[in-house]
Amino acid sequence: MVITSKNNDTYKFLKNLKEKKYRQEYGLFMVEKPVVIEEARDFMPKYIAINESSYKENKFKDIIKNIEEENIYIFSDNIFKNLCDTVTSPGIIAYYKEVHRNFEKNHGKFLYLDDIREPGNLGGIIRSAHAFELDGIIISPNSCDLYNPKTVRSSMSSIFRVPIYFMSREDLVDLDFNIIATALNSSTSIRDYKFKDKDIVVIGNEAKGVSEFLMDNADSYLNIPISKTVDSLNANVAASIIIYEMMK
Amino acid sequence: MVITSKNNDTYKFLKNLKEKKYRQEYGLFMVEKPVVIEEARDFMPKYIAINESSYKENKFKDIIKNIEEENIYIFSDNIFKNLCDTVTSPGIIAYYKEVHRNFEKNHGKFLYLDDIREPGNLGGIIRSAHAFELDGIIISPNSCDLYNPKTVRSSMSSIFRVPIYFMSREDLVDLDFNIIATALNSSTSIRDYKFKDKDIVVIGNEAKGVSEFLMDNADSYLNIPISKTVDSLNANVAASIIIYEMMK
CATH class of the missing domain: 3.30.1330.30 (Ribosomal protein L30/S12)
Structure with a gap:
């Protein structure tokens, strides 16, 4: 019919x-x-x-x-x-x-997306997480919608493959994990840091970067070494390079 | 008036x-x-x-x-x-x-974009080239338009900062440079290769990858090590990770 x-x-x-x-x-x-x-x-x-x-x-x-x-x-x-x-x-x-899960992990390497705004970036990050076999992506409640058709489209089919979780910033810092904020002016470069089990790297909002709360409550800080003449990298590119380094 | x-x-x-x-x-x-x-x-x-x-x-x-x-x-x-x-x-x-230049270099590290199609990808790659201080981007004649407003927008102001050249595939292989094609099934990973002066890495078209001509005429081949369950990375992400490795 x-x-x-x-x-x-x-x-x-x-x-x-x-x-x-x-x-x-x-x-x-x-x-x-x-x-x-x-x-x-x-x-x-x-x-x-x-x-x-x-x-x-x-x-x-x-x-x-x-x-x-x-x-x-x-x-x-x-x-x-x-x-x-x-x-x-x-x-x-x-x-x-919906495919997101409850976070019940006590090991693994993860990314925390701290109010990411662009569905295309979110989908792209999920695709890169899948490609480099990251253990999962944790998303802040005020990020853009995981199930926005544009997010889903940019993830290709990776939205079905990557473990995805939602978690508040407060709950994140309560985890027994090493919370790493990315900040341009941090002194340690991702090139020099040896990523290990229980690392969670925080990727900030496209315009504002990592939230004050997570900057204040992070356990360590890393920078992506870029030219002083550039403000920032695209959020998808920055996250993908970090995932690439984490999964070395 | x-x-x-x-x-x-x-x-x-x-x-x-x-x-x-x-x-x-x-x-x-x-x-x-x-x-x-x-x-x-x-x-x-x-x-x-x-x-x-x-x-x-x-x-x-x-x-x-x-x-x-x-x-x-x-x-x-x-x-x-x-x-x-x-x-x-x-x-x-x-x-x-227009800001593109004539290629008259005999050293440096470059990317060759082999019919890249998406203005957003092209602009993003230029932005990453600027961030990691690559020596320049060479674009094949059938790539999308460098001066498309969307390319310009995605490059932020990097289109003014990165040396950009146009060159045919034939002229590229005639250069006294080391032409490196990226291919999923190549045996050497970008993680293991030590990039050096006079390397030009070829990034393929979003759908078709590197052209047959450049696959046949490349001096060496590299892969980005990704999960077997993923077809490909986003072209901007792939190029940006390669630039990041090249400029280590």
């Missing part, structure tokens, strides 16, 4: 998931890239939305063959586009349960 | 510079960020465009005080917005002469 009406309840429900407050309420997020849906095949989507023309062409048969029919919804092309975040949608959206 | 008509010749000329073909024809490019215009103060803009309300508020007096009055054009707010690339323009645009 093809859903054609904007008054349909499933249509309205899925359309709402484009907004953060509904994503949070229902604990769901959307993936629009077929290749990512395929790479995440060990994660079962809760719902699949397909547009009518793709369905008729059998375009996504490999993706949907393992999914229960009652969770697959077909929409007329005309209203399907309202469910998409991208303008050039391939014609399918998979909706997954 | 405030220009209010879309038939004004200067208006038409500057508006054309939003397009690559006119930028190339006149050898000019635009910068919209006041902080970048200030940081580039040792480069004299050929023209400055300001919107009427900013001009009346004297908002950019520090920027324009050193610029000859005949090169400053005031536009009504209504038509000024058509000159901008960004939707939320601060109200000023500076037009500069």
Whole structure:
């Protein structure tokens, strides 16, 4: 059955998931890239939305063959586009349960993102964490939305692979881990520091850097050695270089 | 005198510079960020465009005080917005002469961008090259436009600081330099290689990697050691990590 009406309840429900407050309420997020849906095949989507023309062409048969029919919804092309975040949608959206976890680790190396703002940066950092096999990413509550479609897109399928946690700054400093703040004027360079188990490196906000609270409460401080004539690196680049050094 | 008509010749000329073909024809490019215009103060803009309300508020007096009055054009707010690339323009645009140079080096360490496609990546790589004081960036002729407003924006003011060159692949391999291709399946890791004077590292296209021609004609090959479960790194991240290693 093809859903054609904007008054349909499933249509309205899925359309709402484009907004953060509904994503949070229902604990769901959307993936629009077929290749990512395929790479995440060990994660079962809760719902699949397909547009009518793709369905008729059998375009996504490999993706949907393992999914229960009652969770697959077909929409007329005309209203399907309202469910998409991208303008050039391939014609399918998979909706997954949130993938973040509870932090119960007592070893490993992690990054703490201290109010990171750009979904593209957050997604990129997750992708680099996956590439260099970091043990996980911990995100401050006021960072941008992990489940923003742009974050998900930039992470490629790494959002499904990297352990991701949420934690307040206060809880972070209470952990029995070594909290390392990154600061341009710190005297030790990441080139000289030997990263070890239980290190958590704090990456600051794109404009403001690491928060005062974590600057005051960090156990140690590191800099990325850059030219004095440059204000800063891109947050994704800075975090990726740190992950690269941590996992040496 | 405030220009209010879309038939004004200067208006038409500057508006054309939003397009690559006119930028190339006149050898000019635009910068919209006041902080970048200030940081580039040792480069004299050929023209400055300001919107009427900013001009009346004297908002950019520090920027324009050193610029000859005949090169400053005031536009009504209504038509000024058509000159901008960004939707939320601060109200000023500076037009500069192209900054790329002729390659006449016989030492130094460089990156060669082999058909890089994303202006955001190109700008980001230039910013990282500046941060780690790489000797320069060489760009293949089919890469995205160096003077695209998005490239310029992502480079911050680094486009004015990093030596930038254009060169064909054929000319590149004719140089008396060591051409190093990056390839996932290469056996030597950038972690183990000692970068030296006269190394030029080739960064491939976002989708296709390094071109067949440069894979065939490289002197050596390096990989960035990433997890087998990841296809690739973001091009800006990969290039930035390589620059970071090169300039150790």
